[in-house]
Amino acid sequence: MSAEPQASRVRVAPDSDVELARSKKPRLASDTTAEKVQDYTSPQTRPKSELQSKKSKRKSKNKKFALPEACSPEDVLWHEIKSVLGPSVVGKAIEEGVEYESPFSFHEEVEVVVKSLSPSGDAVAVAVEERFSSTPWAIIVPLALPGEVVRVKVYRNARMHSVADLVTVVTPNLDLRDDSRVQCRYFGRCAGCQYQMLSYDSQLTFKRDVIIKAYKNFSGLPESSVPTILPTIGSPLQYGYRTKITPHFEAAPKSLLRKKQAEKTDKDEVTEQPDWLKIGFNIVGKRQVLDIEECPIATPVINQALTSERANIIRKAYTYKRGVSLILRDSLDPTISLPPETVSSDSSQVETYLSEALDKHVCITSHTAKIRENVGGFLFEYPASSFFQNNNSVLIPLTEYVKEAIFPSGSEKHRPTHLVDTYCGSGLFAITLSPYFETISGIELSTDSIRSAQHNVSLNKSLRAIPAFNNLVLSPSATVSTLPTVSEPNISFRSGTASDIFSSVSSFPRHETVIVIDPPRKGCDEEFIRQVVKFRPAVLVYVSCNVHTQARDIGMLLKMVDEVENNDSGDGELKEKRGRYALESLRGFDLFPQTGHVESVAVLRLV
Ligand SMILES: C[S@@+](CC[C@H](N)C(=O)[O-])C[C@H]1O[C@@H](n2cnc3c(N)ncnc32)[C@H](O)[C@@H]1O
Known part of the structure; x- marks a missing residue:
């Protein structure tokens, strides 16, 4: 939802909760803390040669440049640039201290050929003209597609790349581009929705590629430990889906x-x-x-x-x-009281009342007002300023997918009974999964969201007690579900940082416990990962709006588990061998059609 003038311009969906960091805290070359994080998270830890120029003159000059924070949008772009230019070419330029010496001047126009799409959706291109061939340099430009030759105007130079505006598409890639698909009159000027010229299938394929690259570049895992990335699940609505704009x-x-x-x-x-x-x-x-x-x-x-x-x-x-x-948020009309203040004995009257409550949408424009949403027959209420996923149409496929990942068919014998919903917001996963667990515990930093989660448990309990409500919301597919349901699950939520949950779930039987992890873009902190490794539940489902930090965290988690299992951990807390995880599946979900964003779901099972 914003355009960024500095390093790796990032264009994202208007006003997205999945917005990439607005304030970029660049890491200085001498920032050792960030380097430590990088050590742990990436196999391609920056080689020393990247950080130290041989030529001391250039080295001191380059010191004033900031290097991107590990896993930041700029770091992600840097990996893409390296892959397009070739790691050895980049290594040589760094060695020679010329990585900031752009061949292009401000506002220079140049013809480029697009080599790839970066994970943010911008094109990564190289100059066509022969005279530039001796200088390995990438050009980042919006709205161009792989294989296209485009004319661009450079407006900023950075480390081994320039950022440019698109002037014109010289040779379009007609296998990908069809401008008649574009449905927005602001396309090309608004910072959001840069994929509109692509077919929806191509959008989903590019999003899958983002996950492939993220695990290659940021997990530190050997190829053999990463499963084939499954095809991205599309959004049922590809326009008219966004339930919040700002x-x-x-x-x-x-x-x-x-x-x-x-x-x-x-x-x-x-x-x-x-x-x-x-x-x-x-x-x-x-x-x-x-x-x-x-x-x-x-x-x-x-x-x-x-x-x-x-x-x-x-x-x-x-x-x-x-x-x-x-703020403009789509909501079911919250002025219709739910549960109804009185339930008439005339069931058709109750049904009419409830259908209106479930059908009538309004737009809320106050930050403090209540929003109400229906996800597969579960109602969620939360303040307009609180987090909630912004594409309601994809939430049934997403929550069903998580359910099926937890309870794969044929595994009835070892059916998990306990759920820990970390980063739980107003209870999306805890509540949609509540029919299948005996005990659920959720944690979340925002006290407002925790209050909503607690309220949503009782709201849904009251609604389920009304037969007319069940008639209205139980879809045919839900009624044929083979999973036995639990009538009165014990659900509790607490506010706090995610790693605090482990003190209150120590009595959960770990072989029957599932942890759902759904952190913000920055991912989990190391203490949380350490606690997960210590507890080691049977199943982990990690849902993420930033696949790069997800890849980093899962790499870190599997590495910690390895250290414990190999008995070479120096950490007294993590001595007990409790088994390894298989990274069973990885799949993208498209919560933001027409944009470059992808949500990623990773499933890990104890083997
Ligand atoms: C991506 S949202 C997911 C919310 C919820 N699972 C959902 O889908 O509606 C991430 C949530 O993590 C919360 N959060 C951020 N940092 C946290 C932390 N350190 N510990 C616990 N929750 C945190 C945010 O307030 C936000 O509600």
């Missing part, structure tokens, strides 16, 4: 505000949108806002509300002293 706008320039004050005009009643007022998302590659009247990936109620929200803002354009970030 467009923003800047306040009027101060001089203009003063002028309006001096004029004493009625500043609350502006009739025409002033030129300076842009309400929307960032322009690709810039910090400027692009005025957006509609967002085709957002749900219909959000688009309707966007029109009225914009009109209100325009009317009050000179009352804002600073910029504002709006």
